[in-house]
Amino acid sequence: xxxxxxxxxxxxxxxxxxxxxxxxxxxxxxxxxxxxxxxxxxxxxxxxxxxxxxxxxxxxxxxxxxxxxxxxxxxxxxxxxxxxxxxxxxxxxxxxxxxxxxxxxxxxxxxxxxxxxxxxxxxxxxxxxxxx
Amino acid sequence: xxxxxxxxxxxxxxxxxxxxxxxxxxxxxxxxxxxxxxxxxxxxxxxxxxxxxxxxxxxxxxxxxxxxxxxxxxxxxxxxxxxxxxxxxxxxxxxxxxxxxxxxxxxxxxxxxxxxxxxxxxxxxxxxxxxx
DNA sequence: TATAGGGGTTCCGGTCACTGGAAGCTCAAG
DNA sequence: CTTGAGCTTCCAGTGACCGGAACCCCTATA
Numbered sequence: 477x478x479x480x481x482x483x484x485x486x487x488x489x490x491x492x493x494x495x496x497x498x499x500x501x502x503x504x505x506x507x508x509x510x511x512x513x514x515x516x517x518x519x520x521x522x523x524x525x526x527x528x529x530x531x532x533x534x535x536x537x538x539x540x541x542x543x544x545x546x547x548x549x550x551x552x553x554x555x556x557x558x559x560x561x562x563x564x565x566x567x568x569x570x571x572x573x574x575x576x577x578x579x580x581x582x583x584x585x586x587x588x589x590x591x592x593x594x595x596x597x598x599x600x601x602x603x604x605x606x607x608x
Numbered sequence: 609x610x611x612x613x614x615x616x617x618x619x620x621x622x623x624x625x626x627x628x629x630x631x632x633x634x635x636x637x638x639x640x641x642x643x644x645x646x647x648x649x650x651x652x653x654x655x656x657x658x659x660x661x662x663x664x665x666x667x668x669x670x671x672x673x674x675x676x677x678x679x680x681x682x683x684x685x686x687x688x689x690x691x692x693x694x695x696x697x698x699x700x701x702x703x704x705x706x707x708x709x710x711x712x713x714x715x716x717x718x719x720x721x722x723x724x725x726x727x728x729x730x731x732x733x734x735x736x737x738x739x740x
Numbered sequence: 741t742a743t744a745g746g747g748g749t750t751c752c753g754g755t756c757a758c759t760g761g762a763a764g765c766t767c768a769a770g
Numbered sequence: 771c772t773t774g775a776g777c778t779t780c781c782a783g784t785g786a787c788c789g790g791a792a793c794c795c796c797t798a799t800a
Contacts (some may be wrong), residue, residue, distance in 0.1 A: 478776080478777075479776090480777080481776075482774065485720065489758090490760085490776095490777090491758070491759060492757085492759090493759065494778095495757075495758060495759090503640060506623070506687055509765085509766060509767090509777085509778095510765085510766090510778065511670065511766090511776090511777055512777085512778090515643045518684065520734060522618060523734070524697055524733050524734045526783095526789075527639055527732075527733050527734075528731055528733050529757090531708055531711065531712055532705075532712075534756080534757090535673040535756080535757065535758095536756095539760085541685050541730070543658055543711060544727075544730060545730050545733070545734060548725055549725055550725060551722065551723040551724065551725065552720060552721055552722060552723075552724055552725065552726060552727035552728075552729070552730075553720050553722055553723065554718060555719065555727045555729045555730055556719045556721035556722075556727070556729060559712060559715060559716045559719070559729050562712065563716055564701060564706055564710065566709045566712065569705055570702060570705045570706060570709065571707070573664075573698055573701055576663055576698055576704065577663050577695065577698045577699065579663065580663055580664075580691060580695055580696065580698065581695060584688060584691045584692055584695055587688045587691070589685045589688035589689075590683065590684060590685055591683045591684075591685065592683065593680055593682060593683065593684065594683055594684060594767090595676075595684035595687045595688070596684075597684070597687045597688060597691050598673070598676065598677050598684075598687055600659075601656050601659050601660050601663070601673065601677070601792080602652060602655070602656045602659075603797095604679060604718055610747080610748070611747095611748075611749095612748080621787090621788085622748090623787070623788060623789085624786080624788090625750095626750095627786070627788095629789060641748085641749095641794085641795065641796090642748080642749065642794085642795095643747090643748055643749075644748085644749090661786090666785080666786090667786065668785095695775065707772075709773090729746070729798090
């Protein structure tokens, strides 16, 4: 199948698939006319990458996961190590964003948001806030 | 004061300050020998940007906030609008990450993580998982 | 006085993961 | 015969910097 069909089936834009090939993440056969030609197994791999990316794995991590995916003899512990590390990153990110949300939420709450110029948000950003 | 001192006082690396100048976010006077020369007010603005960036505002949003910061006659509603919008973005991001965390957490939980090759994480990423 | 160091300056290139656009190809339908 | 869709390659740009090279300037020390 050609790249457009593979793109639809893997939920990845054609540009992205070509990019993945360019950086050596995935390869593709070529048809007689020079077009890329994808097998069902290729599409599986594309979907695998798409899912992994959407779960927050970097392209480099996808490269690792893909080799673990292909290697049917590796230990599940190898996979779990990568996923656990990523889980920690996600937790840290959530904590950070929650902290941000709290600070910014307080500032927004305190701002009356009318035509007057005085603004606790600006004061907070400039370090002039009294509480905290 | 020179860029190193301003950097220390604003918690921004010198490279970043030069970059901000390059993109026209902030300007700086020059001393006789060509070095950048910062006033206390300049440092206030740098800190303002540093805080805003660390709260998740993009550089373009910082540009807006900075002009609202400088304009002592603007309505606080203008500021609140930007901050509220950003708050929504943060909430969406938290929700997305929480969803991710849940999915990946389930996969990690189900993986026994030993020397055997079968791995629910890989199965989940490849779309072969049964539950969800 | 020579020199070593620790600032500063500019400019160039790289990062990550794409995305947009131009120019040119093939192929099927009208 | 033309039109359009879809494919190809290549080049450049995104955001927000970071690293490094090459060079300048000032001060302290041998």
